[in-house]
Amino acid sequence: xxxxxxxxxxxxxxxxxxxxxxxxxxxxxxxxxxxxxxxxxxxxxxxxxxxxxxxxxxxxxxxxxxxxxxxxxxxxxxxxxxxxxxxxxxxxxxxxxxxxxxxxxxxxxxxxxxxxxxxxxxxxxxxxxxxxxxxxxxxxxxxxxxxxxxxxxxxxxxxxxxxxxxxxxxxxxxxxxxxxxxxxxxxxxxxxxxxxxxxxxxxxxxxxxxxxxxxxxxxxxxxxxxxxxxxxxxxxxxx
Numbered sequence: 532x533x534x535x536x537x538x539x540x541x542x543x544x545x546x547x548x549x550x551x552x553x554x555x556x557x558x559x560x561x562x563x564x565x566x567x568x569x570x571x572x573x574x575x576x577x578x579x580x581x582x583x584x585x586x587x588x589x590x591x592x593x594x595x596x597x598x599x600x601x602x603x604x605x606x607x608x609x610x611x612x613x614x615x616x617x618x619x620x621x622x623x624x625x626x627x628x629x630x631x632x633x634x635x636x637x638x639x640x641x642x643x644x645x646x647x648x649x650x651x652x653x654x655x656x657x658x659x660x661x662x663x664x665x666x667x668x669x670x671x672x673x674x675x676x677x678x679x680x681x682x683x684x685x686x687x688x689x690x691x692x693x694x695x696x697x698x699x700x701x702x703x704x705x706x707x708x709x710x711x712x713x714x715x716x717x718x719x720x721x722x723x724x725x726x727x728x729x730x731x732x733x734x735x736x737x738x739x740x741x742x743x744x745x746x747x748x749x750x751x752x753x754x755x756x757x758x759x760x761x762x763x764x765x766x767x768x769x770x
Contacts, residue, residue: 568612583614609686615662624686628709631718632681632693635726646682650694650733652725661738665745671699671730672748678703693718694726 562576569576585591607624614620637647637654647654649664659682670679679695691700697720700706709715720726727733731746739746 565612568609579612587614587617607686607689613666615666616660619659619663621663621666622686624689627689628714629678629680629684629689629691631691631696631715632683633718634721635693635697635718635724636681636683648692648694649682649737650692650698650726652727656736657738659737661734664734664737664739665743668730668734668739668745670695671702673702674704675699675702676705678706691715693720695730698726698728699730 565576565579569579607627607629609622609624611623612620613623635648635651637651646658649659667679669675670677679692679699681690681692684690691706696706696718700717706715710717727736734743734746735741
């Protein structure tokens with residue numbers, strides 16, 4: 532799953548506000564996870580923030596690769612962080628066999644810190660930026676090897692998105708193997724909750740152009756990883 536999502540420098544967001552500087556639970560998670568990434572690539576959180584902020588200010592995308600570490604079954608390894616805007620992004624992690632969320636998160640009026648699952652039709656459109664949906668589109672292409680992580684999970688403890696599993700998880704051969712072997716239990720869809728039919732419909736409803744190349748199935752996914760719209764401190768689940 533790309534487990535898709537900082538500290539004390541003077542970097543600021545695109546509107547002049549500090550980038551990941553607020554003392555909220557979300558920003559503390561972002562800073563903690565960026566510290567792990569910074570240590571892995573031999574830099575500082577401030578340097579990463581400056582790079583992210585510069586890219587956001589100029590409308591550019593930014594990719595922060597992390598040297599692959601020895602694979603661990605106990606803990607996934609973050610290999611890439613891709614900010615989608617000044618709040619949300621996609622984090623890619625490899626390794627591990629995450630469980631699934633038991634049911635799609637949130638709703639039209641989610642509680643604090645419980646953002647709605649983007650696969651729910653009653654989730655407010657545009658809650659996550661269109662760029663995040665573009666980054667994670669390969670998780671739902673035929674023959675995909677990447678998985679879509681739950682935005683409520685973290686890189687250290689990723690979970691697979693319930694909505695994705697109920698709609699497009701069948702495209703992923705590893706997911707099918709885990710289900711067939713009994714290693715992965717499919718989530719439930721509570722009565723009254725309706726999901727988008729597929730990733731394409733969901734992405735278009737959230738601002739991705741219908742003719743965007745990212746939605747074309749011929750794009751080849753990365754191997755052994757996960758992805759989802761997540762704060763830059765959370766993973767895109769890549770398995």
